[in-house]
Amino acid sequence: MSEHVLVINAGSSSLKYSLIDAGSGKAAGSGLVERIGEAEGRHLHRGPDGETSTDGKIDTHEDALRAALDAFETHGPSLDAVEVAAVGHRVVHGGSRFADPVLIDDELIDAVTALVPLAPLHNPANLEGMRVARRLFPELPQVAVFDTAFHQTLEPAAYTYAVPLAWRDDHDIRRYGFHGTSHAFVSAESARFLGRDPAGLNVIVLHLGNGCSAAAIRGGVSVDTSMGMTPLEGLVMGSRSGDLDPAIHAHLVRELGWTVEEVDHALNFDSGLKGLAGGNDFRELSTRVEAGDPVAQLAFDVYCHRIKKYVGAYYAVLGTVDAIVFTAGVGQNGADVRAASLGGLERLGIRIDAQRNDAAADGSRLVSADDSPVAVLVIPTNEEWQIAREALAVVGGS
Numbered sequence: 001m002s003e004h005v006l007v008i009n010a011g012s013s014s015l016k017y018s019l020i021d022a023g024s025g026k027a028a029g030s031g032l033v034e035r036i037g038e039a040e041g042r043h044l045h046r047g048p049d050g051e052t053s054t055d056g057k058i059d060t061h062e063d064a065l066r067a068a069l070d071a072f073e074t075h076g077p078s079l080d081a082v083e084v085a086a087v088g089h090r091v092v093h094g095g096s097r098f099a100d101p102v103l104i105d106d107e108l109i110d111a112v113t114a115l116v117p118l119a120p121l122h123n124p125a126n127l128e129g130m131r132v133a134r135r136l137f138p139e140l141p142q143v144a145v146f147d148t149a150f151h152q153t154l155e156p157a158a159y160t161y162a163v164p165l166a167w168r169d170d171h172d173i174r175r176y177g178f179h180g181t182s183h184a185f186v187s188a189e190s191a192r193f194l195g196r197d198p199a200g201l202n203v204i205v206l207h208l209g210n211g212c213s214a215a216a217i218r219g220g221v222s223v224d225t226s227m228g229m230t231p232l233e234g235l236v237m238g239s240r241s242g243d244l245d246p247a248i249h250a251h252l253v254r255e256l257g258w259t260v261e262e263v264d265h266a267l268n269f270d271s272g273l274k275g276l277a278g279g280n281d282f283r284e285l286s287t288r289v290e291a292g293d294p295v296a297q298l299a300f301d302v303y304c305h306r307i308k309k310y311v312g313a314y315y316a317v318l319g320t321v322d323a324i325v326f327t328a329g330v331g332q333n334g335a336d337v338r339a340a341s342l343g344g345l346e347r348l349g350i351r352i353d354a355q356r357n358d359a360a361a362d363g364s365r366l367v368s369a370d371d372s373p374v375a376v377l378v379i380p381t382n383e384e385w386q387i388a389r390e391a392l393a394v395v396g397g398s
């Protein structure tokens, strides 16, 4: 019998949910509640009969989850009929403490609360999701799956920032890395796709969505990753700057009189592609590039240049590379990004096949030439499935 897990991803004003068949990875039902606490909220539910959308005020995360339960009841699939085995929660920051998924109890809630200073934008919403789901499903085991957990294998040389010891010892300032659920899923899938034992495979994964990160994975183990203490570091993202000279922060405060909150907000929400070209949607950017818009072209070039730098860096970290894997919205769909960021790397054994790369296709696929020593793959990520499998493993399912 298949086992289902209700996967919950609570954001500050949104709640995503998916009822995942942990065997197949298919979502029997899913939905998104947006603009929680605003004047007009929206709830989109996908069930066996397609999509339904409801507009109306949704005050709290508890109301959002109740709306989800009502939608399962009204539009299906019935949660009673599928027998949910567990609830799996995506939790962004697990600090140094959590290298594995954990059963949620009061102690776990306290531990995640203690990590709020490391992830003030994310952990409070994740905590709210956990509290609400525990109230509404008191009988179901609930599991926290941390975005940082997969990267807890980084060696000190990779995770330590060159800052005073007291910062590191007293304030937990170090690289943690994020998107771990996606990097774990995609690297394992790439081994399966290539018919190789994951233990013998060196992979660079490029997760390019709204948030973007690269990871160097040796034998299924993360050895380096581009996001740092927070998800701001590394690649250029939809609205996050990625790497920049830390002195820019001080410059903005000193010369422009900005507050720390203003700087933080600008780097997280007004930078990246949005800062470079006015918008964070990559499809629109690509259309503007094709139309010859120089502002969009520069944004595209900065984005791809940063990816190329990380590919080179992680090639050096790994020593040998078997596969480079693109995933998430831009990675899976942006043939132009794949071509530009890996162009000119033939001497590293990386040869994209233009026809394969440009072919419109879904699903896992090879986009490098047959004679390319490094395989270049597109592997659709499925974080919900990974969370469902990990949650089920914790509660003793198959």
Ligand code: ADP
Residues within 6 Å of the ligand: 208, 209, 210, 211, 238, 280, 281, 282, 283, 284, 286, 328, 329, 330, 333, 334
């Ligand atoms: P997240 O899960 O981080 O919110 P996604 O993985 O859904 O993000 O990726 C969102 C990004 O993918 C957006 O920039 C979007 O424009 C881009 N994207 C989606 N479809 C395409 C496409 N067909 N071509 C290029 N970019 C795309």
